[in-house]
Amino acid sequence: MIDLHRTLDHLSFSLSAWGPELVLCAGIVVLLLSRMVFPLGRYLPFVISLIVCCLALFLAGPWNGTWPIVGENSVPIFSGLLAWDGLGAFLKTLILGFSALFVVFLWLSGFPKPAHATDFLVLYLGAVVGMCVMVSAEHLLLAFLGMEMASVPSYVLAGFDRRARQSAEAAMKFAVFGAASAGVMLYGISLLGGVLGTFSIPQMADQLMLLAASGDYHGQAVILVLSSLMILVGLAFKLSAVPFHFWLPDVFEGAAAEVGTFLSVVSKAAALGLLTRLVLGLLGYGVLEATNAGVLPIVTFLVVTLSLLSAATCTYGNLAAYGQNNIKRLLGYSTIAHAGYMLMPIAAAVAVLFRDASLARWAIATLLFYLVTYLFMNFAAFATVTFLRNAFRSETIADFAGLIRTSPGVVVCMSLALFSLVGLPPLAGFAGKFAIFSSLVFGGLWSLFVIAAINTVLSLFYYVRIIKTMVFDVPVRDPLPQVRLASPKGIFLAVLTVPVIVLGILWQPVFMLACRAAGYPW
Amino acid sequence: MFSPITPAHYLFVGIVLFVTGMICLLTKRNIIAILIGVELILNAANINFIAFSSPVLFPKRVPPLVLDGQIFVLFVMILAAAEAAVALAIALHFYSRFGTVDVDQGDELKG
Numbered sequence: 001m002i003d004l005h006r007t008l009d010h011l012s013f014s015l016s017a018w019g020p021e022l023v024l025c026a027g028i029v030v031l032l033l034s035r036m037v038f039p040l041g042r043y044l045p046f047v048i049s050l051i052v053c054c055l056a057l058f059l060a061g062p063w064n065g066t067w068p069i070v071g072e073n074s075v076p077i078f079s080g081l082l083a084w085d086g087l088g089a090f091l092k093t094l095i096l097g098f099s100a101l102f103v104v105f106l107w108l109s110g111f112p113k114p115a116h117a118t119d120f121l122v123l124y125l126g127a128v129v130g131m132c133v134m135v136s137a138e139h140l141l142l143a144f145l146g147m148e149m150a151s152v153p154s155y156v157l158a159g160f161d162r163r164a165r166q167s168a169e170a171a172m173k174f175a176v177f178g179a180a181s182a183g184v185m186l187y188g189i190s191l192l193g194g195v196l197g198t199f200s201i202p203q204m205a206d207q208l209m210l211l212a213a214s215g216d217y218h219g220q221a222v223i224l225v226l227s228s229l230m231i232l233v234g235l236a237f238k239l240s241a242v243p244f245h246f247w248l249p250d251v252f253e254g255a256a257a258e259v260g261t262f263l264s265v266v267s268k269a270a271a272l273g274l275l276t277r278l279v280l281g282l283l284g285y286g287v288l289e290a291t292n293a294g295v296l297p298i299v300t301f302l303v304v305t306l307s308l309l310s311a312a313t314c315t316y317g318n319l320a321a322y323g324q325n326n327i328k329r330l331l332g333y334s335t336i337a338h339a340g341y342m343l344m345p346i347a348a349a350v351a352v353l354f355r356d357a358s359l360a361r362w363a364i365a366t367l368l369f370y371l372v373t374y375l376f377m378n379f380a381a382f383a384t385v386t387f388l389r390n391a392f393r394s395e396t397i398a399d400f401a402g403l404i405r406t407s408p409g410v411v412v413c414m415s416l417a418l419f420s421l422v423g424l425p426p427l428a429g430f431a432g433k434f435a436i437f438s439s440l441v442f443g444g445l446w447s448l449f450v451i452a453a454i455n456t457v458l459s460l461f462y463y464v465r466i467i468k469t470m471v472f473d474v475p476v477r478d479p480l481p482q483v484r485l486a487s488p489k490g491i492f493l494a495v496l497t498v499p500v501i502v503l504g505i506l507w508q509p510v511f512m513l514a515c516r517a518a519g520y521p522w
Numbered sequence: 523m524f525s526p527i528t529p530a531h532y533l534f535v536g537i538v539l540f541v542t543g544m545i546c547l548l549t550k551r552n553i554i555a556i557l558i559g560v561e562l563i564l565n566a567a568n569i570n571f572i573a574f575s576s577p578v579l580f581p582k583r584v585p586p587l588v589l590d591g592q593i594f595v596l597f598v599m600i601l602a603a604a605e606a607a608v609a610l611a612i613a614l615h616f617y618s619r620f621g622t623v624d625v626d627q628g629d630e631l632k633g
Contacts, residue, residue, distance in 0.1 A: 141594050148601050152608050159612055168612075168619040169628035175609045176556050176625065180547050182605070183563030186598065187540055190570035190591075197586035199594070250631040 014077035017084040020056035020092055024129045027052030028122055035118050045117040046107045049125060053100040060092040060132075062513060069519030070277075070364075071285025074138075080200055081139045088136030090368055090517035091273040095131050095266045098375055099124075101496070102262060105379075108489050109386045111258045112160065120160060123153040124262070131266060135273035138281070140189045140199040143274055147185075147238065150270060151178050154263060158255040170254025177247045178237065185234025191227035195220050201277065205284035212294030225301065231278070232305065238271035239339045242312040249320075252332030257389055260328055261382040264335040269371045272342055276364060279306070279350060286357030295354055303445075306347035311451045314340025318458045327385050327397050330462065334421060335378070337459060342370060344452060345436050348443030359442045364518035366435035369511050373420070373428035373503050380417035380496040384410060387489045391481035397466055402475030409485025411470045413497040418463040420500045423456050428503035435511065529580070532573030539566035553613040553623045557606060564602045568595045 015022065031048050038044055067086035068074050074085030082088075103121070106112060112120035130149025137143040155178060159171025193199045196207040211217055217224070233244065240248040252260040279302060280286075283295070317337030324330040349363035385395065387410070392399055404411045420429035433456065440449040484490050503510060515522040539562050546559030573579060575591025585591075617623050 141590070141597060145597060145601065148605065152605055155608055155612060159615055165619045166630055168616045169631055171612045172553065172616040172625065172628055173631075175612045176553065179557065179560040179605055179609055180563070183543065183560045183567070186564060186567040187536075187570070190536075190567040190574070190594075193587055193591070193594075194570060194574035195586075199587070199590050253631050 010077075010079065014082075017075070017077045018082070019059040020096060021129050021132050023052060023056040023059060024125050024132070027056075028125050028129075031118055031122050031125070042114040043107070043117075045114075045121050046103055049103045049121045050100060050107075052125065053096055053103055053128075057093065057096040057100055060089060060096050062089065062093060062517075067517055070517075071280065071287055072519060076138060080202070081142050082133070082136045083138040084136065086517035086519060087273065087276065087364065087368075090514065091135040091269055091371075092132050094269055094368075094371060094375060095128060095135070098266045098269075098379070099128050101379065102258075104492065105261070105383060105386075106258055108492055109258055109383075109390060111256050111386070116160075120157065123156055123160075127153040127157070127262075128266075131270035134270045135277070137274060137277060138201050140193060140201070140204075143278065144182075144186060144189060146270075147234065147274065148182060150267065151182065151238070154178075154259075154267065157259045157262070158251050160259065161256050164254070166254035167256070168254075170251045173247050173254075174251045177244075181234050181237035181244060184230050188227040188230025188233070191223055192231065195223050195227065201281040202284070205282050208282055208298070209284060209295070212298060215294045221297075228301075229305070232309075235271055235275050235278070236309065239268060239275070239343070240313075240336050241309050241339055241343065242316045242336070245313065245316065245336050248336060249329050249332040252335070253326055253329045257328055257382055257386040257395070260332065261379060261386070264331070264382065265375050265378050268335070268339055268342070269375070272346070272367065272371065275343075276346055276349070276367070279346060280353065280360065280364070283350065283353055286353040286360055299350060299354065302350045303347055306343055306350065307445060307448050310340045310343035310347060311448060312340070313337070313343065314452065314455045315458075316340075318455050318462075321459070321462045324462070325397055326395050327400075327466065328395050330397070330466070331378075331381060331385065334459070334463075337455065338374060338378070338421070340455075341433070341436060341452060342367060342374070344445070344448055345370070345439045347448065348439040348445055351443040351445055358520060359439075361518045361520040362515070363439035363443060365511070365515040365520045366432075366439040368514035368517055369435050369507070370432035372510055372514070373432035373500075376496055376499040376503065377417045377420040377427075377429055380413060380493060380500060381421065383493055383496055384414040384417065387483050387493070391483050392477070397469055398473075399477060400466075401469050401473035401477075402480060403470040405475065406480045406482040407484065409490055410483045410493060411467075413485075413493045414470065415467045416497050416500050418467060420504070422460050422463050426501070426504045428500045428507070431504050431507040431511075527579070529573045529576075532569055532576075532579065536566045536569040536573070539563070539569065551624050551626050553609075553616065553625055556625065557609050557613070560609075561602060561606065564598060568598055571595045571598075 067089050070085040070087040074083040077084050127150045130146050133146030155175040158174045159167050161167035196204045236244040314337050317333045321330050321333035345363040345367040349360040352359040420427035423429040423433035512522050543559045543562030571591035571594045575585050575587040620627050
């Protein structure tokens with residue numbers, strides 16, 4: 001009987017800690033039913049989704065008590081399938097905060113026509129549940145399920161623009177590559193689970209440390225390396241890391257800009273959260289007893305792989321962005337480059353994990369902080385592109401020439417977002433990049449630091465080219481369309497741009513929150 | 523007369539399926555054939571899961587993945603069905619726009 005009581009207690013606690021996801025699930029059901037009950041409510045789906053996202057955000061946010069520290073005293077929920085801790089809670093807050101803004105954004109941009117809004121939002125909220133599972137998974141089953149729950153609706157969203165040929169092509173490429181990489185990842189999971197004898201990440205860490213302590217991998221090293229590389233394939237696909245990036249520019253160009261926004265911001269955040277959980281979780285977050293000699297091969301392998309991945313991704317993204325004429329495609333390559341930057345702190349965290357675990361937590365905190373700044377600057381850039389697309393019916397950069405003559409406010413917002421993406425002070429991007437670079441210095445990854453610095457300079461030119469076209473070039477369109485700042489769309493842009501400036505100057509509160517989430521003693 | 527079947531036999535079948543699926547993915551240009559390749563890979567993983575969690579194959583000790591592997595297989599089967607449904611719908615959509623299911627015909631997006 002005592003056992004039953006304990007189980008019920010655990011279940012009720014788990015359900016309460018899983019509040020945001022439950023709200024989202026209930027919201028999906030309400031959305032689906034609302035169409036039957038109120039068939040004519042044009043904007044009802046947006047209102048319902050906004051309420052659901054805000055409620056979930058309220059439940060997930062940092063305002064209710066303190067977060068347990070990931071890996072140290074993280075609270076297992078659903079008998080250890082998921083964990084409730086700072087890392088997951090912070091990323092959930094980020095994802096749900098984005099979702100609330102995203103619903104307003106969809107409403108303003110008018111992309112899913114009101115008749116199709118329910119379908120779009122149901123798929124979107126489903127993907128959000130998947131991403132929330134990804135960032136709190138403590139078990140490979142949930143990690144895989146979360147990834148698929150986030151991916152499969154994204155394939156449909158990429159093809160949502162039903163009249164466009166390009167959208168169909170984008171969805172096809174996305175689905176085929178996504179399904180293939182998920183299959184490879186699953187095979188890797190089956191091998192890793194078989195070798196280590198469990199799928200639970202903390203238990204896998206125990207097994208791995210035992211193997212490392214014995215110093216003798218009994219010929220299992222090959223399987224460990226192979227299976228971890230296979231799992232990395234699935235994550236690299238979601239992160240669009242080189243060499244699994246080729247889908248992203250095509251999908252961004254073919255799919256609607258709104259879908260690109262979602263794929264470039266929160267989808268990356270969730271994938272990075274899962275990667276952090278897997279990589280650091282399998283090493284026990286540096287909390288477990290470990291003999292340095294035994295774990296050295298594992299650490300070296302992970303640091304080298306992640307560093308190569310991030311350096312290649314970053315450099316490729318920045319070089320390929322030159323010579324792009326379609327602004328969505330250019331932002332797609334910029335997304336690839338930023339995925340590279342955001343992989344760097346994970347490599348740094350692994351490098352210092354067994355030397356100084358608190359520095360590894362610092363590295364995670366810089367990643368979390370960068371994700372917050374990235375959310376605002378990239379969202380602002382994509383929102384501008386979307387509103388310009390509505391006004392111009394075009395996504396070619398040259399068509400936006402001389403935009404400053406009719407819409408100065410929008411050009412200022414776009415310029416701030418792009419300068420922030422470069423990383424110029426005093427904008428948010430600078431604070432974020434500075435934080436990431438600090439983690440590379442602490443991690444002793446000097447070569448990666450140099451590559452990141454060179455890349456920052458490289459990226460300046462293609463971002464500035466957009467601004468130059470908008471400000472100095474002679475307009476090619478006559479009459480030149482206008483997006484006024486004193487309109488709902490303009491105000492939305494301004495709301496996204498203000499944090500880009502504020503986070504660059506008053507970065508401390510958010511950075512402290514990120515440190516608390518990652519468990520770095522501030 | 524016969525040596526007993528060990529987990530290694532199952533893993534070998536899994537590897538054969540995985541490699542077949544990979545070859546299918548890399549050589550076929552028909553969306554349906556590519557999806558068949560994906561299913562082969564998923565089922566290769568399923569065979570691994572089952573092999574690692576079968577008490578019959580590990581008579582002398584507890585299998586490494588006791589129930590986890592079998593539960594995993596159930597989820598993967600559901601997930602494969604969901605993914606196939608979505609991917610086939612997208613393939614149909616692609617067909618209605620391009621009049622073919624050859625992935626190489628979808629070449630309007632590049633650069």
